[in-house]
Amino acid sequence: MVGSLVGGYQLGMGLSIAWGCPLVGVNHMLGHLLVVRMQSNGELPKYPFLSLLVSGGHTMCVLSTSLTEHKILVDTVDIAAGDALDKCGRELGITGNMIGKESEKFLNLHRDQWEERVDIMVKEPMLNQWDRVDTLQYSFASFNSQVKNTLKKYYNSQIPSDDRIRARLLFQFQKTIFQHLISKIKLAIKAENLDVESIICSGGVSSNLYLRKMMKDQLQPLGLKNFYFPQLNLCTDNAVMIGWAGIELYENGFTTDVGTSVVRKWPIDSFLELEGWKKNGNQL
Incomplete structure (x- = not known):
């Protein structure tokens, strides 16, 4: 480097x-x-605004009040979201140079399977428990082990040969990773009592159209009106x-x-x- x-x-x-x-x-x-x-x-966007910077090497939620004034509201304690998506994709048999992009292409071929029932062990990290409440941190390292545990418990540690099952599994892991991203943004808005109307999502993972949809669906009710995403070739x-x-x-x-x-x-x-x-x- x-x-x-x-x-x-x-x-x-x-x-x-x-x-x-x-x-x-x-x-x-x-x-x-x-x-x-x-x-x-x-x-545009005018300051102040929020940013979700999400890639294979970085994942953070940032509040920007000027060109040179930025506050990291949420950062990852281990690996980045893009790294977790790549690891989950590989464990489920996705191949290629850009696993995230190949995963999205694979899922788009099986959109009818996204919400179908599937045997899986997956949960969002950093949820509230007795010794941890409203933690403003991301954690994605557990998703790789959750995929392995799912395959071990339900599929004899083998990648399912049925593409429909693989698509259901991959979608649920991807969706949970994206939900983790959004849950902490919602928590940061509440904890910081933020009054912002605009949010940027940038970095390699921001090219995922389902992530963009989830962000709009869940953050618009919190007062975020303007969503900005780079052109796909600039993600x-x-x-x-x-x-x-x-x-x-x-x-x-x-x-x-x-x-x-x-x-x-x-x-x-x-x-x-x-x-x-x-x-x-x-x-x-």
Whole structure:
């Protein structure tokens, strides 16, 4: 990870020097968060707004009150939602380079099976119990073991040969993962007493159309009126989102010193605390 960051940074730094143009460092998650604003030339959504940033490497719910002010309301304590979806898909026989996308394609071929009864052991993590109440945390690691336990108990530890059964199982695991995402957003809105009307869902998993539907169905009654999703080709990691975030930062006066170090972990809620930032030419 650090090697690829350094290589990209050195190229960018070299171009900045050679072309005599400013250098702007971009936080990866900020790129996901801001890319939907490109469709309105930076006008929408207006601050404050919520974001669900969900991919194979990150899962968090963020409250943004300005371009540079972000508060992580819910973060994952273990793996990301996209990682869990991939693991569940593989356990149920889905193959390919992008398991999440292949899973969605497989499920779309068997839409009539989604709500049919199936033998399964699955439950949403982090539910309230005697020693844990209203926890603002995500946890997805248990889903892989829940798939394995289901196959062991009901299917002799074998992947069902009937695609209808596989589709029913896969749908229920996917639906429960998505419900976990949404349940914690609802809890965060209540715990923080938030008065926001807009929410973004971005990152690779945001391309899933069923997730988009679930979010609208469950969050609209809580007062969220405006839902923003990237174009499908801008959901996964891409250069466009980094470029757009750089444009927004630059147009608001932010640049980065040439020679600033790269960091492997750079929290979105404190990204301006990294050394090397300037605003309107003045060191922060």
